[in-house]
Amino acid sequence: MKILALGAAGFIGSHLTHRLLKEGHIVTAVDLQSEKVAEDLDHAHLTFLRQDIRSPAWDLDGMVRDADLVIDLIAYANPGLYLRIPLEVFRLNFLENLKIAEACVRHGKRLIQFSTCEVYGRTAASLKNAAVADPEDPIHATFSEDTSEYILGPVAKHRWIYSCAKQLLERVLHAYGLEQGFNYTIIRPFNFIGPKIDFLPQKDDDIPRVFSFFMDALLNGTPMKLVNGGVNRRCYTYIDDAIECTYRIVENHGGVCDRQIVNIGSPYNEVSIRQMAETMREIYAARFRDPAVPLPEIISVPGEEFYGEGYDDSDRRIPDITKARTLLGWEPVWGIHDTLETTMRYYVSERRNAATTCNG
Numbered sequence: 001m002k003i004l005a006l007g008a009a010g011f012i013g014s015h016l017t018h019r020l021l022k023e024g025h026i027v028t029a030v031d032l033q034s035e036k037v038a039e040d041l042d043h044a045h046l047t048f049l050r051q052d053i054r055s056p057a058w059d060l061d062g063m064v065r066d067a068d069l070v071i072d073l074i075a076y077a078n079p080g081l082y083l084r085i086p087l088e089v090f091r092l093n094f095l096e097n098l099k100i101a102e103a104c105v106r107h108g109k110r111l112i113q114f115s116t117c118e119v120y121g122r123t124a125a126s127l128k129n130a131a132v133a134d135p136e137d138p139i140h141a142t143f144s145e146d147t148s149e150y151i152l153g154p155v156a157k158h159r160w161i162y163s164c165a166k167q168l169l170e171r172v173l174h175a176y177g178l179e180q181g182f183n184y185t186i187i188r189p190f191n192f193i194g195p196k197i198d199f200l201p202q203k204d205d206d207i208p209r210v211f212s213f214f215m216d217a218l219l220n221g222t223p224m225k226l227v228n229g230g231v232n233r234r235c236y237t238y239i240d241d242a243i244e245c246t247y248r249i250v251e252n253h254g255g256v257c258d259r260q261i262v263n264i265g266s267p268y269n270e271v272s273i274r275q276m277a278e279t280m281r282e283i284y285a286a287r288f289r290d291p292a293v294p295l296p297e298i299i300s301v302p303g304e305e306f307y308g309e310g311y312d313d314s315d316r317r318i319p320d321i322t323k324a325r326t327l328l329g330w331e332p333v334w335g336i337h338d339t340l341e342t343t344m345r346y347y348v349s350e351r352r353n354a355a356t357t358c359n360g
């Protein structure tokens, strides 16, 4: 297939582009920068276009027309940004993504739209005065694509602008499907993690995702900070598992994913952020430690101090993967320990390679 991959050089995009090329597809990859797809840049079936899709001058229409399938991974998908630049988060994640979807509608092309598990918001069990018999029962935090209700915070908690923008985009795709037979598949990723997830923070005001903060703290012996005690929980999904499922959606045998929403995540890998910090520190001490650097302490910091005004959080989210299992025969195989260790190994070796290059 001729595949147009937008946002192809981000974390998920770079792994997916690699797989698409390996499977023999012809890929036009569009992104702002190419570092994460460096290993594939010379591939005969890859055309890389360095392009800001927000630029009025670029030929979105022509590119969509030439493709058999469009995959849209373009997003600001990092909570630090939802708090710092909420308007741009709305513009990119809704307005710009809508243009891509509408080009697909115009040209009758199938679209795979990456959305987010953030659309589910908070759990009912987390609400004040929640009338829930056993709040710890995972059933209250297990979200299903076609039946779960969404609970978001007030407007003043502007973290939720991302969730809202993505939700609205999903609803528009659904409406185009209903009214015009538009063919899409929406993917809701649950905390994918692996090599290249984020760049480690370089400046004081860089706010990557939690893994990169913890990794940076381990490499430098600075404190690992738990926002509000690290009680929130996430299900981390190793990128190879995620790409396997995504690739089955690309293949879409028998049209099983036509006009479907699919959760991709590992329900078996749930950890609190505190557990994640402790596990990463244990793995680091056992496998990677530089004896010259002290092991970091784990401290708690208030959310508003860490992120600024407008902070709120998803307390817990577990994917119901019945659909991915039944439509695609997919099952995640990576456990949490191997997921963290393999991802950490990548960053440790990157840091050591960088040090060797500087010293050499």
Ligand code: UDP
Pocket: 078, 079, 080, 191, 208, 209, 210, 211, 213, 214, 225, 226, 227, 228, 230, 232, 234, 273, 313, 314
């Ligand atoms: N978090 C933390 N310490 C950090 C960065 C994040 O405790 O240094 C928390 C954050 O408040 C959230 C969780 O880790 O509860 C996951 O945050 P992340 O930014 O990785 O993305 P999310 O899963 O919320 O999209």
